[in-house]
Amino acid sequence: MAEDAGMLARTMRVLGCFSEDEPAVTAAEIAARTGLPTSTVHRLLADLVGHGLLARAPGHRYVVGPRLWELGELSPLALRLRETALPHMARLYEATGENVHLAVLDGPAPEASDALFVGRVTGSGSIPTLSRMGGRQPLHTTGVGKALLSTRDAAWLERYFEVPLERETLHSVTDPEVLRAELARARARGYATTREEMTLGNVSVAAPVAPVQGLPPIAIGLVVHLERADERRLAPLVVQAARDLHADLRAAR
Structure with a gap:
């Protein structure tokens, strides 16, 4: 053995x-x-x-x-989550023409310092991003990452903040108290945002998906160019996509 x-x-x-x-x-x-x-x-x-x-x-x-x-394609992240999410991601892309990302939280705090990207829909008119299928990005500088953080309780966040937050751009939020305040706002309104915190010129809007048994915490979001970042228009579309995805995941259980 x-x-x-x-x-x-x-x-x-x-x-x-x-x-x-x-x-x-x-x-x-x-x-x-x-x-x-x-x-x-x-x-x-x-x-x-x-x-x-x-x-x-x-x-x-x-x-x-x-x-x-x-073998990787047999994971529930592929068979159950991504396959169920793809129609919702496609509709979100059709409504906005922007990058659509699907991510999960992988592992306990403080080790879970990244968002794992399990789905992506993009097009020729979408702004280039650093994300890729199977790639990881920091939780505190990405829209989907902040949406995932907004679902964590105080004890989890306390462990998460034990590790200093790294700065990706000059706009990255690295002060735990500032980030805690942002997460509180995200919980109150149902979605999170970042503004040039991972890549200059990019804005993201993302919403958490309500918990689904057998799957890790999930978030879905958009990444758009700063000049096209109409939060009032995009946020309701993202929140609705998260709700619809949750309903389908529960129905398919």
């Missing part, structure tokens, strides 16, 4: 070498980052390729394999 646990830990260290910035890495890079012997790395890579969890790429590099992607 201990040997199996050790093998799993080594495998996870190897898989942890892949990132958005470096989706393809060499065996030498994996060995350097994990500290594992080169022979162990080559043996693990051969096993992972054999099971389709990794695949070989040009330049003696390795990439995430189709079997790992296939």
Whole structure:
């Protein structure tokens, strides 16, 4: 049992070498980052390729394999949440022409310092954003992140604020008391906003989805250019999308 646990830990260290910035890495890079012997790395890579969890790429590099992607698509975040949310996200995009994001809170505080993006709808007229499917962004600088934070209780937030908040732009809110006040306003009106806090020129409006058994906390939101950020028009659309999504998720349970 201990040997199996050790093998799993080594495998996870190897898989942890892949990132958005470096989706393809060499065996030498994996060995350097994990500290594992080169022979162990080559043996693990051969096993992972054999099971389709990794695949070989040009330049003696390795990439995430189709079997790992296939397994990920079996997650409730894909099968239950994203598939149910897609029609609501599409309608929100059709009504606004803006980026639509679906995100969840992943893990306990203070480790849960990011919003995990599980869905995205965009178009040629939408402003470019940093988000991607499967990507993470800070909770305190994103609309969906603040919407998720607004659902947390005082004890959770107390643990969350134990870790200093990093500044992404000069507009990022990093003072816990200021952010607490913003979260109180978000709870009162049913949606959260950010203004150039993650990316200059971008404004986001997001609403939390009411709790659904078997799923982590969920938020849906828009990211728009500062010049098109009509909060009075966009906020009701986002809040309604969150309500409709919650109803469908409960009905599909």
